[in-house]
Amino acid sequence: MAAPMVPTTFGRGTVRHFRSGAAISPAGAARASGMGSRGLARLHGLFAVYKPPGLKWKHVRDTVELQLLKGVNAGKAPAPEQRVRFLLGPVGDGEEKALTLTATSVPTLTNHPLVCGPACTSLKIGVGHRLDAQASGVLVLGVGHGRRLLTSMYNAHLTKDYTVRGLLGKATDDFCDEGRLVEKSTYDHVTREKLDRILALIQGSHQKALVMYSSLDLQTQEAYEMAVRGLIRPMNKSPMLVTAIQCIHFAPPEFLIQVQCMHETQKQLRRLVHEIGLELKTTAVCSQVRRTRDGFFTLDDALLRTHWDLHSIEDAIQAAAPRVAAELERSLGPGLGTQQLQDPGRPWDSRGPSSALGLESCAGH
């Protein structure tokens, strides 16, 4: 007796479609390994999206997941399947009608998509360095096996670039221009030179902190050379450190600064603006925080909302894959856990997004 091709779910009443983990249904796995996996096979790796202001990062991640699922499940309908059954019937010619079993292929609907549901019900997408709701900018997402690269990126401790827009004359409770107003002040005395001086002071103090948290013995020759080239940064937990800060545009009451930092949160950047205001003997709030670079993902790599679909994301993953591999190899490569001898994420390269801004190299401060 042949067993039927249909797998029985006898005694497995507790098995359900899971939402949290891998959610390819038991039959979907069989189907996904055939046609659908063509869409899923290329969906492993890192890519960056541009998070618009006003959206929570989780919402962005869920929207991207929905759009990817739409693309993956939109394949062509599978061919009608058959299963083998042994049917009893009279066979033979003439008078002798012997009952025998004949193997026949009969159509089966058990794996039809209308019976099983879509092949893929959720995808595993992870988020790299998060952005809060009011901030915008490059948000790195990892899908499938790329999620382990997210951990590698975190361990590489690369720097991030932000453009922060500040507004002089106000102080609010959450350092944001939509918060509750605490204080108002005049700002006529503020000039560009004063601002540049303050920013240089900040950068200098953070430079000392960089060296301190990187736990390097500066008495060695190697460490001295690295310090000269400006490559020292902490490779473990540390408070927010600003590696470079510069004013790009100054038109009172508004000013625009570019910050390159690591281990930061956007709230700390807003507090930084507030403190700059205090140093200038006035007050300031932050009106926009925008991340322009996260490690090696720049604004050019970030996908806008209209491009959050399967094909664009697959292309973005393919385009970013070699660069990701190279950078992580250099950052984490030989000697995981020892101090770096390589370049910490190219702060001032020509690949930086704001080439029109005339950035100085970080060694010259």
Added chain:
Amino acid sequence: MALSAPQIPRWFNSVKLSSFIIATQLRKHFPRPGKTLLHGFSAQPQMSSDNYFLQWGFKTYRTSSLWNSSQSTNSSRQEIGSAQGTLLPSMNEQTQKTENIPSFDSELSLEALDDLPPVSPLQLVSEEEAIQIIADPPLPPDTYTLRDYVDHSETLQKLVLLGVDLSKIEKHPDAANLLLRLDFEKDIKQILMFLKDLGIEDNQLGTYLTKNYAIFSEDLENLKTRVAYLQSKNFSKAHIAQMVRNAPFLLSFSVERLDNRLGFFQKELELSVKKTRDLVVRLPRLLTGSLEPVKENMKVYRLELGFKRNEIQHMITKVPKMLTANKRKLTETFDYVHNVMSIPHHLIVRFPQVFNTRLFKVKERHLFLTYLGRAQYDPVKPNYISLDKLVSVPDEIFCEEIAKASVQDFEKFLKTL
């Protein structure tokens, strides 16, 4: 007792988690060829007052005419969560002519089994008899999906071929139960014919039935009465078909309820009969949805946003979806359009489509136009941009004709926000 090899008694006393579908007894009208074993069936022993006792039949092993033993197992199963547990009859193949309709008997009525001669498993069986032993695995007695039963049920197969999405229906605990109990020829066919007469096409039947599978439990006479009522209110046949297609639950509402709803809209919106009719045809889910959001939204328009009655009527006849829109989104959109973009009420009334678009779209496009210096929404001045051109056109046309810039510029601008 000595039972033959194909007999597999099973006991299932395990406790199941979450929702599961429990198989129950077969329908009584299954013909049973000459069995005397059913008499013990109706006397179900009760273990406790709050347990359900469910019995199900399995596809039995059929042997030749020598011994007509039919196997059945039964067990008691505790139903967990009365809201979730449902009952499903086990299915039998009705296409196989050599199959025996399974019968079952109570485990405790053993006198039937005494009629059978005791058979040893080592007894030799002739070739014809051996061929006729059917040893397919039995249907699972309870399951959480209809996949296990679809190949054994003509009803389910025909529904899938029509395009009904069973995976969505089986999520509702009573629905699968209902569908399996129905017979295609008797119950389902009449309703399908009725729907086709109404004007729903073959390829639309699938989506309709996926949403409103409960129509099979409705009485055909009631459905006809409701359609007659709608026709008496001067809805044309095509309109009724369109309404039923867009609001699948419409025919499940009684005549009184439909009457109340129509009356409510006519009174609340103070529109003429013809305009109410057009409104309902365009958005029939007004009749099937809840009325509270509509009342809320009317208050929001009048009191919070400050529109006059005739303005609200005009906007609603143009964009009926405004009646069921989310209150928070409405106020946020209005706040941005009126306070930030400085567009007065009379202009918003002329283009109510702005309430139907996502706020981020309005914001992005307005900011882009401001950046280009083209944000001019006053019809008196030159270079006027109307609101519907702002929101209703796709990105390419917006960039080319209204902003007079390229799509790449728009994307670069979006990345600076």
